Amino acid sequence: MKTTHRLPTALLAAACVLAMSACAGTSSATGDEGQGQGAADEVRVGYFANVTHAAALVAVGGGHFEKELGDTALKTEIFNAGPAELEALNAGAIDVAFIGPNPAINGFVKSQGQALKIVAGAASGGAQLVVRDGIDTPADLAGTKIASPQLGNTQDVALRVWLDDQGYTTDLKGGGDLAVTPTENAQTLQLFQNGELDGGWLPEPWASRLVLDAGAHVLIDEKELWPGGQFVTTNVIVRADFLAEHPETVEALLRGELAAIEALQADPVGSAKLVNDLIAEAAGKPLAQEVLDRAFANIEFTVNPLAGTLQTVIDHGVQAGTTQDADLTGIYDLRLLNKVLADNGQETVSAAGLGEE
Template sequence: MTSTTRTPGSRLRRTLAASAAALLVAVGLAACGTSSADDVAVSGNGEAETLRLGYFANITHALPLVGVQDGTYAKALGSTKLETQIFNAGPAAVEALFAGALDATYIGPNPAINAFVKSNGEAVRIVAGASSGGAQLVVQPDITSAADLKGKTVATPQLGGTQDVALRYWLKQQGLSAPVQGAGDVTVAPQENAQTLDLFKAGDIAGAWVPEPWASRLVLEGGGKVLVDEKDLWPDGAFVTTHLIVSTEYLKKYPGTITKLLTAEADTLDAVTKDAAKAKESANAALLELTGKQLKPEVLDRAWENLTLTLDPIASTLQVSADHGVEVGTTTKADLNGIYDLALLNAVLKARGGAAVSAAGLGTE
């Protein structure tokens, strides 16, 4: 790496440009359709030989973090080989799925909506939930209101991602503009979460709307404070943060493999519910393996408390998220009917004596 001195402003401009380019690439790939399932061989029992699964090194993705780390996913998948890939945010995962590099991925609502809309409802299906909550707007100590953000820069994980939409929509509700293109009252800087923490500590950004554990790290390591806890903006504090999407083609060809994936997620949730302390240890071990760093105990505890792990995709909140994306210019308005296929999940839940979850009129149950 060359040694170059760069100003905070130049870093932010480059990050914004790169994020915009990535979103355009994802949109273009989405319009082309998928090819991933055609490249996956089928074993003798009619199930895929390989499942390529994406997720994030975030506590909001605790179920795959824990389940992959402790071997629950590999055990449930049996003879199907599990290959995993880690992403910083949803749009990049969607890009990989459309490029044929993934079969399924844990992701936030807005990137999933974009994938569905840009492929005319053909490319992906949401098959399960994973988490609710665990997202906050953390700001510098001297900021006490939305008005104090005017003329300042606030970060999100990626342009068009779930926290990016949430921030832009909230700012608009506060009377502040933050357009995807051009200047506004507030500059939104989509960037890697680790970079956000560094810039926040240096005082180069005013705040960030980020998922856990980054919100807790900004508070406990960066000296920030919570201006908005996203759960306070939703009825009963429930909204989808992370759910599981699958390539439609892969789902149709290999329902047995997806059933095993859903079983793995359900087994992991049961284990996490029974022993949260052990689950946190496993999640931290996964973060160490994936990022080279573990979370401090106080950060892990705070992040974990902010999150609800659930197989329910909380479908009733998805249309609202879509409407927010349309309003801030990151999503094209479209009919979301068919985006859910929860039949396999409900079969798994029924077999375990659990209650069925709803698609809220947006798909199969």
Template structure:
């Protein structure tokens, strides 16, 4: 996996090569039913022949996992082909978006921010939220406080991803250093989540800040305990873990396809909320297909209890996420105006009788 410095160099090179430019997304009208959306996608000249979607084999990406497996995306997209690619963490996924290998992606806010900052606000738009909560710092039972972490080694999914930023900022608040080069009071070791589980079991690391289901797997399989539930660090226990981003060029050229993708998400989230037991079974089945291993009943139930699916990107928290990344020297401060385009989402939510969501005034530059 590439670290944040590699991502920055890649983004800069890709931005120069592709000459990415920002453009306002056109937003047409469509029917709220899946069949009407399908007809619009077939007949509209702005519909793409294919949409390439990235997501993770995580419970925090239940919206995407269900949208694919339950057929909600395919139904809404109609004749537009859905191609998917699974990633371990956001920085590598954002490299794919910036390099033109993905049109849309489910990703954490810190990784979306990194791509936005390094492309000077041109490369992508956040068009919806997907998950709130579902991230924890889990550690060996002998660790009772932040002070006990000095001299210890912790893991995250990838340098610069949402959990990596959360861990480094929290350590800074506790008076502990965790430098991007691995030095400091606490050594942070970004790595694949499956590797983290194995290394924790073997005693090679002392804990990890992880999304679900990995936090639950360390708790249930390896005897870890929760030191920090990230929900406790945010007002009203609300923070965005997963968002839906779309390449700006794709959104500009194919707004009807983005509308269909969002319709598929709304349908998937509605089904998850209305059928929690069936949703857990479906997600678990898909995780087994994608990773080769299903979760135990305790793990899938615990994972779902730690989070919730949503269409709201919690836009008001994004500046805080950026401030945290800046504070730990992973990003430079930037103007976030233009990072959101929730116009299609809000139009489709209205058609489905659901409340609209706020962009916190960050939709326009």
């Protein structure tokens, strides 16, 4: 089986995005046995070169996807943040994406539930608000400039909601009591080091890089804001038409993801090295060992999508002004995941009434 890796290419025009979303709506994303067309000749998977996407990195680099896909060719594409990845999915440029919950919700809502399904989780935790010296309380943030990875991505929404809860006014154009400035993660590090940013609400390993490489400190660890410290950082979504046509291929990917997460849990040192090697391949430089260790300590790798938290996620998106309020019923199709879990003698997971399980 051939595996091809590539960095993002220019996406199709907006008209094509809308057209593909409409086309996705013509297919039923049931994944029922007998409804598909057999294994796909090729599957295109998107993910980030981030520790929060370690399940994807290990599944690719450790050969777990390759083993399970058999004759299906795997192509991969690396993204910086979820909204761009969602655009690629809607345009038909990728079939499967490891992505945060907010872009997944946006894609589901804007397509009236027709474009995609969440088929699994991948990670919980691993996001922090890290800031410069002199910012020790929320009150110290007035007049500052704080980064997020991209407008409408999961950390961007978390930042805006938390600031709103603290009594700050912000807007989507960087105005208000302080400026929220969506910025590519690598640029955030450089701008922070240059004194042009005061901090950022960032996923791992970037939160750890600002702390250990640039002298930032943690103002808020997002897990402190969630019951039990669990919140979805990364889900696995699939184009609805691809799921309907090739459930066999999606199931193979889920088997590969589960194997990768088991490897992350059984051999954290070896898995962390593999993740770091792949980050270096994508970014041109590996993470320092202390950054890698800190980042891994902040994340729980799990195929459970924590569906019971999703209503809170959409409520946050509405509060932040980046998501429309909507009924999320049907966003999950966890049947293939639960089949894989049952086949491996593991406990199945719940869709919390928001889809098939």
